[in-house]
Amino acid sequence: MNRLYAIGEVLIDFIPLQKGCALKDVRSFERAPGGAPANVAAAVAKYGASAHVLTKLGRDAFGDFLLEELHNAGVDTTHVKRTDEANTGLAFVSLKDNGERDFSFYRKPSADLLLSENEIDAALFQTGDILHFGSVDLVDSPMKQAHRKAIRAVKETGGLVSFDPNVRLPLWNDAEDCRRAILEFLPKAHLVKISDEELAFITGIEDEETAILSLFRGDVQAVVYTRGAHGAELYTANGSYTAPGFKVDAQDTTGAGDAFVGGMLFHLLQKEASPSNLTSLLDEHHAEILRFANASGALTTTNKGAISALPDKAAVEALMHFQNT
Template identity: 30%
Template sequence: MPPNSYEPYDLIAMGRIGVDLYPLRAGVPLARVETFGRFLGGSAANVAVAAARLGRRTALVTRTGNDPFGDYLHQQLREFGVDDRWVTGVADLPTPVTFCEIFPPDDFPLYFYRRPKAPDLELRTEELDLDAIRAARIFWTTGTGLCEEPSRSTTLAALEARGGTHDAGRVTVFDLDWRPMFWGDGDPGRARPYYAEALRRATVAVGNLDECEVATGEREPHAAARALLDAGAELAVVKQGPKGVLAMDRAGTTAEVPPVPVEVLNGLGAGDAFGGALCHGLLAGRDLEHTMRYANAAGAIVASRLACSSAMPRPAEVEQVLAGGPVPAQEPAA
């Protein structure tokens, strides 16, 4: 399709994708698991799926291996309604696979198979459709994209291309997404200068307390939010797990929202569901507190389910939870 022959996307996400293999029984260590479910995974991919489930027009920029797992991911993205035109193959690298163990309510060890290198870290600036990235109503990228070249320079170039989107009513989200195993020795000091560069180019920063500490050196929620704003963001969203979420914008508006009570089955996709719902709320122009409550509800729904991508809620499910109804347990069909 020729450049600029499409309407701007509600959301373009750029970053990690892979195949998640989850045990079909909770409380069983991997050494004893006999059956797994296969799902599309990766934080950026999941955020795109979550927003698509809420009715948004989304696309993903990433890379896979030229292998059957890569074919599977293309198929899944299309079934979820995510445009995969910018998901390209890398000839000599396998599509990543991630295993997890499920020990509710709060222990979900992850085992990443991303060697010798993940294809999504082979994103190159010259291959980006910068016109589409500039035009998107929301552009979402992550800290993982900064961990290696050429993805690091490509991520920063995409963020740079979004310059001036503040005045155009568009949003640039930097998901702090700290994964120490992707940074060699896992030293936060190596990551912090690159995080600072990304924050200077972002309008929204999102992260949990550990990630905020990596990015800013601050762990106390209000201090972390202020540090993110000082670093360049116009809105800081600090996820606090069982203590809920804090959001603070540069105009001085603050929203502190408690979590939705839920029986957790697998908490791994909750943050990505939160991210997709955050985008939905920002696009809808909802006030800060409502947006946080909506995002919290979406995250709680996914935490109660086994999968990540296929567990992303639809609008009626989120509204049910917001109205005080039960968290829907049934995963919707893809």
């Protein structure tokens, strides 16, 4: 079966036990495994496809914990490196009453940023594989160069590249540095997922449709525009498609976008997507793919955390059936 490789950060999310207060006022936290690429890989694995993570963890207790959690989610951790040079990354999160989040990161640097291009084995990738990445680990670091090598390698095999900017400005010294990095790597992807909160920042364009169409540059063949509870829109060269969201009791939106991406990439792996057939597959199967992705994201918000909140395939299908009747 075709495989997903997710490259980037794997870290600990410390989720507050109190909602509706600023991060400085939170008294207690609960640890949860996270990191956007890891969340996507875990979703794909839980739905039944092969998923691998390319990253580096500290040789510490948090790194041990993350390896165990990834393994329990069904993710292949064979290619995860360990180091004594830095600790595993940490993110402290505060939750507003509506489940939205505020982040504070501890990584100067964290172990994931030390993964070097020499530690990326180009021979890993085969025809039909998908490489997924975000922007969090595109800060100037060895990991940025590792991304470049992995993207080149998967493309040389005819594989697909997926990019979710997943903007986290507190991780950057300057917002413009973040924007420049995203605009550098975005054209390298075949599939781009972007949220309503990120579109104007990344493109610098206020008009929504004009902004979305401006993302079709370089190798980009499809853009998925997510609106949280309001669903998602898919744009290809042949037109656009809309899919409504699902009504759930949202408790924590951490990882919802990653679960959405995982749902999409699971279907694309099953359908043997490649750069040569991506547009036609999405045009033909958009309703099925977006509905599953929306249900996946929605269910993840009903529990705390990211990987720990991911539903299994049966739960996603049950929600789709329940809200279809």
